[in-house]
Amino acid sequence: MAWLVLLGALLCMSRVGVGSLGTEGFLPSMPHNCPYKCVCAADLLSCAGLGLQDVPAALPAAAADLDLSHNALQRLRPGWLAPLSRLRALRLGHNELDVLGRGVFTNASALRLLDLSSNALRALGRHDLDGLGALERLLLFNNRLAHLDVHAFRGLGALSRLYLGCNELSSFSFDHLHGLGTTHLRTLDLSSNRLGRIPVAHLAALPAFLKNGLYLHNNPLPCDCRLYHLLRRWQQRGLSAVSDFAREYMCLAFKVPASRVRFFEHSRIFQNCSTALARGLERPEEQLHVQMGRSLTLRCNTSAPAVRVAWVSPQHELLVAPGSRDGSISVLADGSLAISNAQPQHEGVFVCLASGPRLHHNQTHEYNVSVHFPHPEPEAFNTGFTTLLGCAVGLVLVLLYLFAPPCPGCRRCYRRTCRCRCWPRAPSPLRELSAQSSVLSTTPPDVPSRKASVHKHVVFLEPGRRGLNGRVQLAVAEDFDLYNPVGLRLKAGSESASSTGSEGLVMT
Numbered sequence: 001m002a003w004l005v006l007l008g009a010l011l012c013m014s015r016v017g018v019g020s021l022g023t024e025g026f027l028p029s030m031p032h033n034c035p036y037k038c039v040c041a042a043d044l045l046s047c048a049g050l051g052l053q054d055v056p057a058a059l060p061a062a063a064a065d066l067d068l069s070h071n072a073l074q075r076l077r078p079g080w081l082a083p084l085s086r087l088r089a090l091r092l093g094h095n096e097l098d099v100l101g102r103g104v105f106t107n108a109s110a111l112r113l114l115d116l117s118s119n120a121l122r123a124l125g126r127h128d129l130d131g132l133g134a135l136e137r138l139l140l141f142n143n144r145l146a147h148l149d150v151h152a153f154r155g156l157g158a159l160s161r162l163y164l165g166c167n168e169l170s171s172f173s174f175d176h177l178h179g180l181g182t183t184h185l186r187t188l189d190l191s192s193n194r195l196g197r198i199p200v201a202h203l204a205a206l207p208a209f210l211k212n213g214l215y216l217h218n219n220p221l222p223c224d225c226r227l228y229h230l231l232r233r234w235q236q237r238g239l240s241a242v243s244d245f246a247r248e249y250m251c252l253a254f255k256v257p258a259s260r261v262r263f264f265e266h267s268r269i270f271q272n273c274s275t276a277l278a279r280g281l282e283r284p285e286e287q288l289h290v291q292m293g294r295s296l297t298l299r300c301n302t303s304a305p306a307v308r309v310a311w312v313s314p315q316h317e318l319l320v321a322p323g324s325r326d327g328s329i330s331v332l333a334d335g336s337l338a339i340s341n342a343q344p345q346h347e348g349v350f351v352c353l354a355s356g357p358r359l360h361h362n363q364t365h366e367y368n369v370s371v372h373f374p375h376p377e378p379e380a381f382n383t384g385f386t387t388l389l390g391c392a393v394g395l396v397l398v399l400l401y402l403f404a405p406p407c408p409g410c411r412r413c414y415r416r417t418c419r420c421r422c423w424p425r426a427p428s429p430l431r432e433l434s435a436q437s438s439v440l441s442t443t444p445p446d447v448p449s450r451k452a453s454v455h456k457h458v459v460f461l462e463p464g465r466r467g468l469n470g471r472v473q474l475a476v477a478e479d480f481d482l483y484n485p486v487g488l489r490l491k492a493g494s495e496s497a498s499s500t501g502s503e504g505l506v507m508t
Helices: 002-025 200-204 225-236 383-403 429-439 448-453 494-503
Strands: 039-041 044-046 065-067 089-091 113-115 137-139 161-163 187-189 250-252 260-262 286-291 296-298 308-312 329-331 337-339 348-355 363-372 457-461 473-477
Touching: 200 225, 286 296, 296 363, 308 329
Parallel strands: 044 065, 065 089, 089 113, 113 137, 137 161, 161 187, 286 363
Antiparallel strands: 039 044, 250 260, 296 337, 308 348, 329 337, 348 363, 457 473
């Protein structure tokens, strides 16, 4: 039995050994060509924060996002990106790069994002950015850039965001943007530099969408009247680049660094500036109003014939022939923009970009389109009809006043025509006394009209207990003879019977 137990134990140990070997065989291996200490995950390659002084030699070809930030890189050798044909984003921030050199980005034709921020770059040459035709975002802030070649950005035709803040630039060419086109550019950050001379006319000629993304705060700008009126107008128009950083716009009052004042808070410095200087700086937008569903045509009016015309929609879509992606906007052969069916989505600023050999620089023209819902047309006001109606209403009111007196004042109550109840009016004391004196008068009336009332009789009614105080209340009966008042009897209250009997019959 002992040998059977020993045999079972050996079999169990062999199974455990085989299982452990199988488990080791399925352990994940490092990706192919992944540099030492770097992290490779799918198409991401991160070598950040490793203190590298040189770029790793072997890089995986599948990398589309390469992160080499927070290292100590000082140089980039030409052609080092040749194996990375799929590269879309390259992060080189927080290194010690002081120069780029020609051919560094030659093989990065598919690159969309290039981050060179927080380095030690002092200048940007003519060919330092060659090969980046598809680049959309370029981050160069927080360097030591003091000089830009006049054609430093010439090959960046698709660039939409350029960040040059926190450098040492003392001038910038706003005329042609150092070779950079304005077709796709939406953000140009020049904040926190040393810009002291800015051509106001070139600023005013920029398209509206670029003015909205032009950041000039924290620069020693001159306290110039034309520049003040231009930036003030941008602030009133609500351009975000000015309105969001209004308190950080500074200017030198006396060309001394210690005389910095806030542009939009010290208006006394600009109180002597004439508004006539601001006229003609900017070409005003043309305000166009169209009803929803109608057609609209916009023409790009330039000072000279243009070879190439493009439009930018309110949604920042570049419009070239044949038109927009959804087909609602067409670009005609002569460069005009046609909207066949105006909708609320077409409301906003349309910008025309024209370029050609006869044009001194690229010209822009802006249209502010407003789309309104159709309103029903009001009926025409007929003066004759209203006059006739007024006369008729007035005539009816006059007839009602003459022939239809109000019910409370009518003397006779017509139950059928007037269904209101006539309440007898309470006789006033003065009227009551006058009636008594007229009835009891012994002198016959001389008026002929009263002959019909000679056979009237007087009836004495007993006074009420309240308010009469024993006075005699009279009522006229039909059989009373006014000329023979012998049978006249008086009845008085119990309280005044003695006084009445002593005086006898008194006729007043």
